[in-house]
Amino acid sequence: MSHLDTYAELQFAGIDLLEEADRYSRGELTERGISSREASRLLKLSRTFFSKARHPRKQRDAVEAARRRRHSVDTLEVIRNTARGVHKGAEVGMWDLMVEFCDYEGSYDEIKRRTKQRVLEINLRVPDRVEKARSRRTLHISATITAWGTRRFSGEAPAEDLDGFLPLIDERTRALRKADNKLTFEQAHYDAVKSLLTDGEDGEKLAPVDKTYTPLVVVSAEDAFEIIEGRGDDVLLAATDGTQMTGRDLINERLSDYTYFGLVDPVNGPINLYQGERFANFKQRALARAETILCAWDGCLTPADRCEIHHIDAVSQGGGTDLRWLTPLCGHHNGRNDDDPHAPPKNGRVERINGKIHYRPPDGEPVRHREPVARMGMMDVIDRSPRSPSPDPEP
Structure with a gap:
């Protein structure tokens, strides 16, 4: 056979x-x-x-x-x-x-x-x-970005709702394809929906959404020098909303007026945050997100900016509120985390081991997040630095 x-x-x-x-x-x-x-x-x-x-x-x-x-x-x-x-x-x-x-x-x-x-x-x-x-209406937009640089979205709506505005979308789709016969139906369909969202039904232009970053820059000194010297195309950076960009993109297109700089300790993790100008509120949250880039639960692709800040050891279990006890978890995994390390494991929990965040499954050994972008956070940046001490071996 x-x-x-x-x-x-x-x-x-x-x-x-x-x-x-x-x-x-x-x-x-x-x-x-x-x-x-x-x-x-x-x-x-x-x-x-x-x-x-x-x-x-x-x-x-x-x-x-x-x-x-x-x-x-x-x-x-x-x-x-x-x-x-x-x-x-x-x-x-x-x-x-x-x-x-x-x-x-x-x-x-x-x-x-x-x-x-x-x-x-x-x-x-x-x-x-x-x-x-109507109670089943949904619109899901993926938290992650594909290798093509796109996001997937899908949804479900009552047929009666769709029947109300599909004719308008179809009319614009036909007009767009007539103007450009190279457009596929699916491309024209997307462009029609986008034009309705950005131009309005009567052609009134809506205010664009500001997409510039107020970033916490997770970058080593060596990479920063490359960017400043104009060689940023070879430097790949990660932002705490889950996106990736080159150093050139960051400088030329995405920086806002205020830039954050993080200070990292090889053993205890992020320890402080500095800002080029004015206030540095929420520094603990910002640094915790910059450490993992994504939700700290291995396999989860939710960007850190869309996560809750989780106490690695719950206050009820003796945990503190300084940075070494904090890490981002999405709402789903924050709820599933086994907060009591002494109770029989059920879903697993996040822990800091040798200065780095790990996920310990209920039936296995602790692992670090295996998604490539998650390995571009603060603790990994200092590992790549030639002046950094040799990292401790994984457990």
Whole structure:
């Protein structure tokens, strides 16, 4: 049997894979070579089908049907996500649909179309469906920047809302493509939305958003000399909003009137902040963000500027409020952090080890943030300096 045949055969054992994955932690799955993203997906699905449920009999029926129909993991994910879309108060509940959908026959695409149509028909009969649809409105803009220098954004809106302004967007899209036949439909669609946001519906120009930085410059003395001497193209810097730039970009385009300079200690971390002019408020927050650039939780890509300042050792556990106890964590990971280091680990916690911030998982050794931009913060800058003492070995 070829590798491709083995892969195809596994597609028919989706529920068995989820049942087996339910016995492991996320860390144990990644140790087997499964990506962290795929491990999270498998565990989320396995909890649906095998963790304690409010309707255990229906859960068992759904599992039996999924095994009988030999659905793939992808198909089971579609079934769960679509069934969860049924409105509260509908004539059929989520777990009734889970049992029904798991017993469907057909390919992934066929089941995806069929389940979507079924839930839509059910929701259309809910009296307050418009209000319920509106409660699901979202607009997600990614916190990270892609290698292309773009940000991804996606959203969901009530059909009635979109029907109100889509004709205007489509009209501008057609006009833009007529003026420039090299534009793809997707490019023209984006430009149409952007023009409506920046010009207004009646062509009135809105005030542009000021995108200059008031930065805390995380740069070594050697790199600063290169920038001053006009060789900044070769120096890559990181800002605490998660973006990266060259030294030339920083000088020519992005500096505001006020520049921060950070002082760093190789063992204790950031210790003070100085500013070229006027006040230096919130120096602890600024330095904490400059140390990690991103959320300090390994794998999180939220820029430090969008994070909360976390006490590494909680005040209730004897921690202080000076800089060595502070680090940025996004709201999600700040809530998940195991604050009590003496309690049984559940989600993991951030710690300062040998002067640097580490994430200690609940079932493994502490690690530093592996995202490249996170390794451009203050403590890494001094590591790269030839005058810096040899860094202590990682634990």
